[in-house]
Amino acid sequence: MKLFYSKGACSLSTHIIINELGIKCEFEAVNLGTKVTEKGTDFYTINPKGAVPTLQLDNGELITENLVIQQYLVDTHKNNLCPSIGEIKRYHVLEWLSFGASDLHKSFTPFFAYKMAEPALPDIFLTILKGKLNILEKQLADRDYIAGKHFTLPDAYIFVCLRWLGVAKLTLADWPNLSNYFDRIKERPAVIQSMKEEGLIT
Amino acid sequence: MKLFYSKGACSLSTHIIINELGIKCEFEAVNLGTKVTEKGTDFYTINPKGAVPTLQLDNGELITENLVIQQYLVDTHKNNLCPSIGEIKRYHVLEWLSFGASDLHKSFTPFFAYKMAEPALPDIFLTILKGKLNILEKQLADRDYIAGKHFTLPDAYIFVCLRWLGVAKLTLADWPNLSNYFDRIKERPAVIQSMKEEGLIT
Numbered sequence: 001m002k003l004f005y006s007k008g009a010c011s012l013s014t015h016i017i018i019n020e021l022g023i024k025c026e027f028e029a030v031n032l033g034t035k036v037t038e039k040g041t042d043f044y045t046i047n048p049k050g051a052v053p054t055l056q057l058d059n060g061e062l063i064t065e066n067l068v069i070q071q072y073l074v075d076t077h078k079n080n081l082c083p084s085i086g087e088i089k090r091y092h093v094l095e096w097l098s099f100g101a102s103d104l105h106k107s108f109t110p111f112f113a114y115k116m117a118e119p120a121l122p123d124i125f126l127t128i129l130k131g132k133l134n135i136l137e138k139q140l141a142d143r144d145y146i147a148g149k150h151f152t153l154p155d156a157y158i159f160v161c162l163r164w165l166g167v168a169k170l171t172l173a174d175w176p177n178l179s180n181y182f183d184r185i186k187e188r189p190a191v192i193q194s195m196k197e198e199g200l201i202t
Numbered sequence: 203m204k205l206f207y208s209k210g211a212c213s214l215s216t217h218i219i220i221n222e223l224g225i226k227c228e229f230e231a232v233n234l235g236t237k238v239t240e241k242g243t244d245f246y247t248i249n250p251k252g253a254v255p256t257l258q259l260d261n262g263e264l265i266t267e268n269l270v271i272q273q274y275l276v277d278t279h280k281n282n283l284c285p286s287i288g289e290i291k292r293y294h295v296l297e298w299l300s301f302g303a304s305d306l307h308k309s310f311t312p313f314f315a316y317k318m319a320e321p322a323l324p325d326i327f328l329t330i331l332k333g334k335l336n337i338l339e340k341q342l343a344d345r346d347y348i349a350g351k352h353f354t355l356p357d358a359y360i361f362v363c364l365r366w367l368g369v370a371k372l373t374l375a376d377w378p379n380l381s382n383y384f385d386r387i388k389e390r391p392a393v394i395q396s397m398k399e400e401g402l403i404t
Contacts, residue, residue, distance in 0.1 A: 048337065048340065048341075049301070049305075049337055051305075061290065063293050063294075063297065064297050065296070065297045065300035065301060065304070066300075067269075067300055067304075068293050068296045068297050068300050069293075071293070071296065072293045075287050075288075085277050085287050086277075088263065091265050091270050091271075091273070091274045092265075094267070094270045094273065095265065095266050095267045095270045098267035098268075098269055098270050098303070099251070099267060101300070101304050102267070102269075102303050102304045102307070102308060103251075103253075105304070106304060106308035106311065109308065109330075110312055110327070113324070113326045113327065113330060114324065114326070121324070122315070122316065122323070124315045124316070125312070125315065128311075128315060135250065135251055138250065139250075
């Protein structure tokens with residue numbers, strides 16, 4: 001399979017999950033500004049939505065949307081990153097994945113968009129983002145990972161979003177539980193491997 | 203089971219799915235401004251995230267996040283709203299549910315937030331929202347429902363978001379495929395029933 005990604009974007013979370021699962025995968029970078037892949041392909045001809053991550057299966061079929069690709073990967077590979085259908089715990093893991101993909105990630109969108117826009121960004125967006133971080137901070141008061149004792153799908157997604165705090169001029173120092181959590185995840189071999197493969201660390 | 207909802211909010215999509223499945227369910231409204239339920243309960247004591255929809259199972263267990271609640275419902279009830287695990291089509295249905303919950307819904311967030319904020323909202327947010335609507339418009343060029351010939355989970359979610367266009371001073375008239383799609387969905391018995399139960403129509 002092949003993952004279309006953009007360096008450090010939310011696709012990094014899928015990249016991490018692929019490496020956590022030990023799946024053999026090709027990676028092709030997409031320039032999200034020009035929508036051209038590193039091999040020179042117009043990315044819109046691959047995914048009309050123009051968004052990463054996009055997973056291309058060996059039969060050519062495409063799966064898009066971070067949290068759907070990640071569900072596909074755990075549903076088709078032996079893993080301990082997400083409980084199976086039939087277990088109520090599955091939905092609690094997916095709740096945090098959804099919170100990461102919808103609430104947390106999308107609270108950063110105004111800050112990324114603002115870099116292209118004027119006038120100044122209304123303060124309400126900082127309030128919204130801080131509210132999401134506060135929810136995570138509270139949840140981590142009595143656990144090492146967001147859904148419990150073990151690393152599961154949402155931890156990769158939340159980790160990736162926490163790397164973006166600078167765009168909102170925030171630092172993890174104000175959220176001590178999140179700060180420890182971030183440090184815990186960044187030491188995972190699959191995370192280090194993924195960040196090296198995207199050229200984020202050497 | 204009981205669904206905590208707010209009139210016309212994204213929880214309406216879960217409300218519709220519950221009625222599509224014919225599930226017996228109690229509904230309790232939440233005032234999202236005061237975070238108090240219609241029975242006078244502090245909603246934060248039920249869901250610390252303070253968000254609707256929140257589903258309370260008969261054993262008291264809670265499931266949150268729209269697209270997770272909806273997956274739980276189809277995974278535990280006979281249905282034709284989402285293919286089972288093992289079918290690749292499942293992920294294509296979930297792709298559009300994720301697009302609805304993350305991309306489309308969250309593109310409205312700045313407009314709802316702006317009502318509380320100053321200064322004027324940068325134009326970039328209208329561009330982003332129109333981009334999401336254009337993707338849906340194109341997808342609907344050759345199909346009646348977003349994932350194919352039949353109504354599936356994402357159709358309820360997208361329908362609910364399309365009801366919000368006014369907040370961005372947009373109208374469906376500029377997206378003819380979406381306009382027909384909206385009219386098709388609003389005639390469904392489960393949609394009419396849900397909108398009546400939330401007091402949106404008489």
